[in-house]
Amino acid sequence: MDILFVTSEIYPLIKTGGLGDVAHGLPLALRRHGLGVQVVLPAYRDALARAGEVRAVARFTVTACGREYAVTIRAGELAAGVGLLLVDIPPLFDRPGNPYLDADGNDWWDNGERFGVFAMAAARLALGEGAVARADVVHCNDWQSALVPALLQQYCADAARRPPSVFTIHNLSYGGHFPYELFAALGLPSAWWHFSKMEFYGAFSMLKGGIVFADHVTTVSPGYVEEICREPGGFGLHSILSQRRAAGTLSGILNGIDTSVWNPARDPHLPYRYSVKRGRVAQKRRNKQQLLRQLGSGVAEDAPLLGFVGRLVEQKGIDLLLEILPALFDSSTANVVVVGCGMRQFERQLQALARAYPGRLLLYIGYREELAHLVEGGCDIFLMPSRFEPCGLNQMYSLAYGTPPVVHATGGLKDTVVDTTTATLADGSATGFVFAPFTATALRDAIERALALYARPRRWQQVQKNGMQCDFSWENSARPYIELYRRLRREHHEAIRSGRHD
Ligand code: ADP
Numbered sequence: 001m002d003i004l005f006v007t008s009e010i011y012p013l014i015k016t017g018g019l020g021d022v023a024h025g026l027p028l029a030l031r032r033h034g035l036g037v038q039v040v041l042p043a044y045r046d047a048l049a050r051a052g053e054v055r056a057v058a059r060f061t062v063t064a065c066g067r068e069y070a071v072t073i074r075a076g077e078l079a080a081g082v083g084l085l086l087v088d089i090p091p092l093f094d095r096p097g098n099p100y101l102d103a104d105g106n107d108w109w110d111n112g113e114r115f116g117v118f119a120m121a122a123a124r125l126a127l128g129e130g131a132v133a134r135a136d137v138v139h140c141n142d143w144q145s146a147l148v149p150a151l152l153q154q155y156c157a158d159a160a161r162r163p164p165s166v167f168t169i170h171n172l173s174y175g176g177h178f179p180y181e182l183f184a185a186l187g188l189p190s191a192w193w194h195f196s197k198m199e200f201y202g203a204f205s206m207l208k209g210g211i212v213f214a215d216h217v218t219t220v221s222p223g224y225v226e227e228i229c230r231e232p233g234g235f236g237l238h239s240i241l242s243q244r245r246a247a248g249t250l251s252g253i254l255n256g257i258d259t260s261v262w263n264p265a266r267d268p269h270l271p272y273r274y275s276v277k278r279g280r281v282a283q284k285r286r287n288k289q290q291l292l293r294q295l296g297s298g299v300a301e302d303a304p305l306l307g308f309v310g311r312l313v314e315q316k317g318i319d320l321l322l323e324i325l326p327a328l329f330d331s332s333t334a335n336v337v338v339v340g341c342g343m344r345q346f347e348r349q350l351q352a353l354a355r356a357y358p359g360r361l362l363l364y365i366g367y368r369e370e371l372a373h374l375v376e377g378g379c380d381i382f383l384m385p386s387r388f389e390p391c392g393l394n395q396m397y398s399l400a401y402g403t404p405p406v407v408h409a410t411g412g413l414k415d416t417v418v419d420t421t422t423a424t425l426a427d428g429s430a431t432g433f434v435f436a437p438f439t440a441t442a443l444r445d446a447i448e449r450a451l452a453l454y455a456r457p458r459r460w461q462q463v464q465k466n467g468m469q470c471d472f473s474w475e476n477s478a479r480p481y482i483e484l485y486r487r488l489r490r491e492h493h494e495a496i497r498s499g500r501h502d
């Protein structure tokens with residue numbers, strides 16, 4: 001079975017968050033399970049530069065927004081046997097830096113056109129254009145490739161020739177919303193300008209297109225399915241998502257972690273490696289010294305070190321963290337490391353706090369992959385107070401790295417972290433500290449519980465060990481995707497045989 005996996009980012013070529021990790025880990029795991037996989041990605045300037053050897057394998061044109069775009073497909077290899085197809089359209093993607101934002105941190109003015117045209121090229125590849133892509137199932141991700149399932153229908157009236165599609169929602173809060181003019185300029189059928197299709201409160205929603213037209217919709221944790229089927233988590237799409245769930249065509253599949261990249265026993269970014277069996281306590285301490293040195297701090301190594309890594313946006317609960325940090329510093333010896341970038345307002349507030357608490361709040365504003373690994377390997381406690389979290393990978397990394405996380409009881413965080421209580425300590429299931437409701441007081445209480453347990457090394461080490469023994473690898477999480485692909489193929493063939501297809 002051949003899967004065409006369409007994504008707007010992928011580690012290690014270009015990454016802004018978890019989608020980049022998933023787009024690497026899942027295809028590699030699918031390949032290890034014996035599937036054929038080709039990943040389709042826009043040929044951003046940096047991605048093309050990092051892609052290694054690529055060769056032009058197909059050329060065609062896409063007409064949109066009054067222009068004829070010349071498309072070159074450049075093929076390479078992402079990793080052992082996983083194909084990479086870069087959609088090279090220089091006027092749209094030959095730009096430096098972040099895939100979605102310009103140098104000032106604003107959305108590129110033509111993002112709708114960029115990803116609309118990308119989706120058009122990907123759909124044409126899926127239907128055999130250029131004869132370079134094989135697709136028994138097309139798997140699309142987030143709004144940037146959400147138009148593909150609909151475009152497959154637009155381009156190919158013969159249902160038998162159309163591969164079934166899966167659309168995965170990694171984050172419902174990014175809708176890919178644009179004015180009607182873009183919908184028209186992309187040449188989409190006028191019948192689709194309807195609230196049951198792509199129209200969303202007067203705007204054109206690419207995300208909604210994916211939800212409506214894909215044969216099956218998934219999201220990245222079972223917990224998040226519950227949240228998006230009601231408000232406020234549904235961001236206005238809860239009823240259509242509930243309908244799909246009732247029809248059995250929306251399901252939650254928990255993300256996995258890529259143990260070839262995130263594994264403390266083999267992590268090249270860790271100066272001192274360790275495993276649950278070897279060197280956990282001593283090596284983590286050495287990593288902590290290294291981390292503190294790198295951040296130029298003279299803080300006490302004995303004091304507990306709490307870490308946060310992530311996009312500095314409202315979703316991540318950074319406002320709650322800002323609210324509790326002064327009291328935490330005043331009332332304990334704990335120090336905090338924050339690695340992140342995003343909304344200027346949060347960056348500035350963190351910088352002000354770091355000035356007010358020199359040496360206590362250690363800040364790195366920016367994106368640095370290797371520092372993220374060192375935070376996981378060197379901190380004692382990980383902080384993830386997300387307002388909502390579709391899945392979250394960092395809490396799973398922190399479990400694997402023996403850095404028990406403090407998390408809000410939401411989405412994938414709730415699905416992956418077991419709160420420490422007398423009962424869960426006794427039965428060996430405790431892995432972290434879970435708080436609710438989403439308030440500063442509840443976060444403070446959870447951090448205090450974590451610090452109290454940290455002061456009792458034997459119990460603390462048991463919680464670390466419980467987390468490190470969890471298996472969140474993609475090996476497991478790839479299986480439900482494979483079952484889903486197989487079922488869709490089966491239903492597709494049955495529908496064709498019985499003439500049920502449109
Ligand atoms: P999201 O996808 O919402 O950003 P996840 O927890 O799923 O959240 O994934 C975030 C990924 O991005 C992790 O691999 C994390 O280490 C990485 N990341 C986020 N911000 C930074 C940063 N500033 N520097 C390095 N890595 C980062």
Ligand code: GLC
Pocket residue numbers: 017018019022170171220255389390391392393412
């Ligand atoms: C999104 C979500 C995050 C998830 C990631 C990968 O960015 O915010 O929770 O882990 O996608 O699916």
